[in-house]
Amino acid sequence: MTTAEHLDAIDRLRAEGFPTEPVWSGGRSSGPGFHLVQVSWTEDFRDDGGAGRAEAADQINAEYGALTQALTDRWGPAQVFALVSLRDRVFGGEGIPAPWAGLSEATGHVHLWRVEERWLVACVTQGDGDDPYVLTAGVTVVDPP
Template sequence: MSTARYLALIDLLRAQEFPAQRGRSDTGFSGPGYHTAELIVAGQFGDDDAAQVAETREQCVAEHEALLAVLGVKWGEPQFFSLWSLLERSIAGEEIPEPWQELSARFDSLHVWRADGRWIVVGLAPALGEAEVPSYELMAVVTEVDPP
């Protein structure tokens, strides 16, 4: 998918109503007050795929940076939002609202914009798949739920 398609998808999610209950969507998950879009889920590499892991990481980082640049032109500089404290609060038993609970479990940090009463969130993270081998994930989220 290209940066133009990512932007079109984010704009589509911004225009959609939020569902009453959480469920799978064509792009990821949606729930009360949020939509997610899994823009890139790449990987599931074995131990001897170091070159492929490095190449995929470079591609994901480049696409992430390109998307941040386009969104920065559209809405200005993003806020950098670290999720470590949310994860710690969640582990300690505090209830964190979605989508922030899920985001704090999947990403270390996010880039966040506020536009037209909604938050637009972009995150890039290495992720451990079911086999606990590295993969990469680029996600966009549109939410009306304020960051806790």
């Protein structure tokens, strides 16, 4: 996808209502107060022994940079919100709301923009060392904890 397509996906999310129950379907998760969508991803690294990992990281980080710049051009400077301490709180058993608990398990930080009553979120996530890098974008009314 191009940056313009990423922005279109975010704009569509901004216009949608939120479901009352969590829903996961085809690279998208939604729940009370949030939508997250995988807008781009790399291949996983299980079959190549990690040989393409650096190149894939460069590619997804370039897309992430382009998306965050486009969102900054549109909505102003982002807040960078570190999730490491939040991850510790999740693993410590604290009830952190979605989407923040899940994001904290998959990335170390997110870029945030406050647009009207919603937060726009952009980040690169990865499950474990062999999983693909995923450029994730979202919209939430749930304030960061």
